[in-house]
Amino acid sequence: MLQTILAYGRGAGIDVRWLVTSGDSDFFKITKRLHNGIHGSTGDNGPLGTDEHAHYQKICEQNAAALVSEVKAEDIVILHDPQTAGMIRTVLAQGAIVVWRCHIGLDGQSDVADRTWDFLKTYIKDAHAYIFSRKCYAPDWLDENRLCIISPSIDPFSSKNNGMDTATAQAILAQAGIIAADGIKAPPTYVRTDGTTAQVQGAADILRTGAPPSATTPLVCQVSRWDRLKDMQGVLEGFANFVASSGKAHLSLVGPVVNGVADDPEQVAVYEAVVTAWRKLPNEARSRIQLVCLPMIDIEENAAIVNALQRHAKVVTQKSLREGFGLTVSEAMWKSTPLVGSAVGGIKDQIEHGVSGLLVEDPTNLEEFGKAILHLLNDLPQLESMGRKAKERVKKDFLASRHLEQFGALLVSLVDKVS
Ligand code: UDP
Numbered sequence: 001m002l003q004t005i006l007a008y009g010r011g012a013g014i015d016v017r018w019l020v021t022s023g024d025s026d027f028f029k030i031t032k033r034l035h036n037g038i039h040g041s042t043g044d045n046g047p048l049g050t051d052e053h054a055h056y057q058k059i060c061e062q063n064a065a066a067l068v069s070e071v072k073a074e075d076i077v078i079l080h081d082p083q084t085a086g087m088i089r090t091v092l093a094q095g096a097i098v099v100w101r102c103h104i105g106l107d108g109q110s111d112v113a114d115r116t117w118d119f120l121k122t123y124i125k126d127a128h129a130y131i132f133s134r135k136c137y138a139p140d141w142l143d144e145n146r147l148c149i150i151s152p153s154i155d156p157f158s159s160k161n162n163g164m165d166t167a168t169a170q171a172i173l174a175q176a177g178i179i180a181a182d183g184i185k186a187p188p189t190y191v192r193t194d195g196t197t198a199q200v201q202g203a204a205d206i207l208r209t210g211a212p213p214s215a216t217t218p219l220v221c222q223v224s225r226w227d228r229l230k231d232m233q234g235v236l237e238g239f240a241n242f243v244a245s246s247g248k249a250h251l252s253l254v255g256p257v258v259n260g261v262a263d264d265p266e267q268v269a270v271y272e273a274v275v276t277a278w279r280k281l282p283n284e285a286r287s288r289i290q291l292v293c294l295p296m297i298d299i300e301e302n303a304a305i306v307n308a309l310q311r312h313a314k315v316v317t318q319k320s321l322r323e324g325f326g327l328t329v330s331e332a333m334w335k336s337t338p339l340v341g342s343a344v345g346g347i348k349d350q351i352e353h354g355v356s357g358l359l360v361e362d363p364t365n366l367e368e369f370g371k372a373i374l375h376l377l378n379d380l381p382q383l384e385s386m387g388r389k390a391k392e393r394v395k396k397d398f399l400a401s402r403h404l405e406q407f408g409a410l411l412v413s414l415v416d417k418v419s
Contacts, residue, residue, distance in 0.1 A: 001327070003193070004155035004400045005407060019070065021063040021084060028263045030056050034082040037116030039229055039322040040106045044266070048119045060086025060123075068094045074418065076411060078131075083263065085123040092126055097414050100127040103152065104324035105137020107345060114139075128414055133325045133346055148410050151349060152325045153403035154334060154394070158193050160303035161334055164311055170215045172308035177203045178252060178292060179219075179312070180212045190304035200301055205257060207275060208290035209283070213250040220373055221252040221313040222328075223306050226267040229322045231342075232274050234366060238319070240285035242370020249377055254292040254309060256302070311335045314383065315376045321363050323347050330398040333357070333390035338383055340372040350398065356390040 002018055009016035023031070029044070030052050036043030046052075064087040071077060073095030079087055080101050091098050106113045117139045124130070129146045132138045138147055154161055164172075167186035174181040175188040188200040206212075213219060220239065224230035232253045239251040258271045271293075278291060294302050310316055316332035318341040325346030332339055333356060341347040342363035351357035358372040376383050 001152055001155070001400075001403075004153075004158065005404060008400065008404050017070075019067055021087075023059045023063075023083070023263070025265060026055055027059040028265050031083045031263065032265055034116055034119065035104060036229070037112050037119075038082065038102075038104050038106065039324075040108075040110035040113045041229060041322065042112055043228075048116065053119070057086050060084070061090060063087055064090035067091060071096050076414060079127075082120060085120050088123055088127050097418055098127045099129045099131060099410070099414070100124050101131040102137065103133060105132060105134060105345070106322065107134075107136055128418070129410065131410070134349065137324075148406075150403065150406045150410070151346065151398065152327060152330075153398050153400045154327060154330045155400050156334065158303065159190055159300045160307050161331060162191055162307070164190065164304075164307055166311070169308040169311045172200045172305055173312055174215075175200045175203070176294070176305050176308075177206055178212060178254075178290070178305075178309065179217075180214045182214065184215065190301075190307070192300045198301070200304055202295040202297065202301055204254075204295065204305070205293040206290055207278065209287050212290070218247070218249040218314045218377055219252060219309075219312060220249050220315045220317060220377075221254055221309055222317045222319065223254045223309060223331075224318070224320075224328065225261055225264065226255045226258060226271040226274070227264065228266065228270050229320055231319045231321050231363065232270070233277050234321075234364070234369070235317055235319045236274060236277055236281075236289060238366035238369040239289060239373070240281050242367055243373050243377075244285040244288050246374055247377060249288070249314070249373075251289045252292050252309065252313075253289070254294060254306070256296050257293045306331070307335075310337055313337055315340060315373055317369075317373065318342065318347055319360070319363060319369060320344055320347065326350065329357075330394045333398075334394045336387035336391045338376055338386035338390055340369065340376065342369075350393070351390075352393065356386055356393045 006016050033043050033046050071094050076097045077091050078099045088098050131148050131150050133151055135149050171184050171186040171188040173179045174184045189197055191197055222235050258268050294305055296302055310332045316337050316339045318326050318329050320342050323345035329347055329350045339357040341351050341359055343359040343361050344363055351359055353359040360368045360372055
């Protein structure tokens, strides 16, 4: 998302750039705990006490020292997510205008979330402004006058979302090993964000029994990080128990290779739990489900495979137990692919139930989830009509142009306030 917004900023003549922070494994354990906690989830049940404060602060100060060497007084610095909150004080001391953007949150109240916000409070309280994706995500002690609500967005021109015809999508998926290559003649070509063309070379790491599904097999898929809150295991069990026995559909659970997300210490365990659940399935259900780990060496190639999947799938799911926004939802909707999503967090902002997809009220209800998938698979006219409306919805509200206007307005108001 930032790649797009920053490029527009530079195009408008603003000297904007980004820096990526780093940390050690203890730091990422703490920040994953913060991430889970803000979602109201206990995660690894670990503490957030004095030792964690000390380590978190130490790493944030190291990152802040690298940042302030690039920053002048009155520059605007936008820091993202709990990983950077501990940098705010140092950057403020440099005389910069500091905005803290938090992409996650919880719909309701939770003691775990309150305790997590208590940890973060001391770090974030002095920022000039806060951006949240939804109003209810902001803790109630934050100054409302400094609060700005901006939903994320997708870039229709990126390799994740740019146009791709059916034959090319199939060729890319065949090259990646996700569907069978029989009869596919088109080259696996995609357009990179810089406008050059390339061909998908890499293959996914796939766990399945037997041959890949054919290009004409109806495909249900979920693309997510291997994170417990994305509930890949729930998708697997819901599909196996309530979808696999009716019809011919196959399921692909798709995430990055498990060492592919540097700041997520839980991904290996989550992936392994999904594999264990997959191994326990009856043969017939197991033969219809594949676990796909996408190569991350070239992120544009990875994006092109995701693009092809979201176009090729008949139904995309986002069965998250919690969800800050869920970019994968807008990504699939933009490709006119309807979704079955949990009625949580930002998924509710994107899917209008019964119009541009289906929402499942209780994200743990596997039967309702399975029924919703079957309902869409069995009603082709409705599937197509929802797909068209899904694209319209994203065009209206979730493209980078809207995001950019809101960002611009916030930055202008901040400069006015301090000058
Ligand atoms: N994604 C990807 N490759 C993968 C898995 C996920 O490019 O193998 C992308 C996905 O397309 C989306 C982002 O990662 O753009 C995930 O964003 P989302 O808001 O859905 O969830 P988050 O991971 O931020 O919680």
